[in-house]
Amino acid sequence: MSSIQTSSSRSLSARPAITASLEAWTGLDDEVLRELVHAFYGKIRNDSVLGPIFAARIDDWPPHLDRMTSFWSSVALMTGRYHGAPVPKHVGLPIDWSHFERWLTLFRETAMEICTPAGAAHVIERAERIARSLNFAIEDAKGTGIPKLV
Numbered sequence: 001m002s003s004i005q006t007s008s009s010r011s012l013s014a015r016p017a018i019t020a021s022l023e024a025w026t027g028l029d030d031e032v033l034r035e036l037v038h039a040f041y042g043k044i045r046n047d048s049v050l051g052p053i054f055a056a057r058i059d060d061w062p063p064h065l066d067r068m069t070s071f072w073s074s075v076a077l078m079t080g081r082y083h084g085a086p087v088p089k090h091v092g093l094p095i096d097w098s099h100f101e102r103w104l105t106l107f108r109e110t111a112m113e114i115c116t117p118a119g120a121a122h123v124i125e126r127a128e129r130i131a132r133s134l135n136f137a138i139e140d141a142k143g144t145g146i147p148k149l150v
């Protein structure tokens with residue numbers, strides 16, 4: 001009985017402890033992530049290649065920026081604030097790996113301007129990983145990825 005209580009109170013406090021420790025070593029918090037998201041999508045919207053792809057699908061930017069701030073809070077600080085499904089939103093977009101490389105170039109540049117070196121390295125590593133997995137899903141849906149076995 002007492003061991004059940006101990007393990008349940010540990011798991012309840014696990015997320016804030018992880019978030020606090022991630023904040024401490026990366027220098028990131030929700031304010032910095034909001035600044036990163038706003039600066040990054042400012043560059044995206046001005047980009048001659050990526051800007052029109054976003055403009056064709058996003059009319060109302062403030063909710064998108066709020067969603068992306070929650071997404072980065074979940075991904076970088078494990079706060080669990082984002083409840084969405086990015087893959088279906090990207091499958092079918094007119095993009096290939098060259099677009100992801102451009103996206104990542106702007107993201108790396110912005111992260112290094114806004115975050116501490118450790119914070120930038122942290123979000124860049126995650127962005128690269130997610131970009132590869134989104135690209136894989138997109139290519140798979142195009143039928144040009146690894147052939148399906150069944």
Ligand code: HEM
Pocket residue numbers: 050053054057058067068071083084085086089090093095099100103126127130131134
């Ligand atoms: C060239 C690359 C990319 C393009 C053109 C792109 C485009 C878009 C567009 C147009 C939307 C809005 C979709 C809609 O609401 O209908 C969107 C949403 C989103 N994107 Fe991307 N994206 C790219 C790369 C990425 C990467 C690398 C990440 C993550 C690191 C990402 C994360 C997200 C998330 C979390 C959403 C919100 C999904 C939701 O509605 O919950 N995107 N993206």
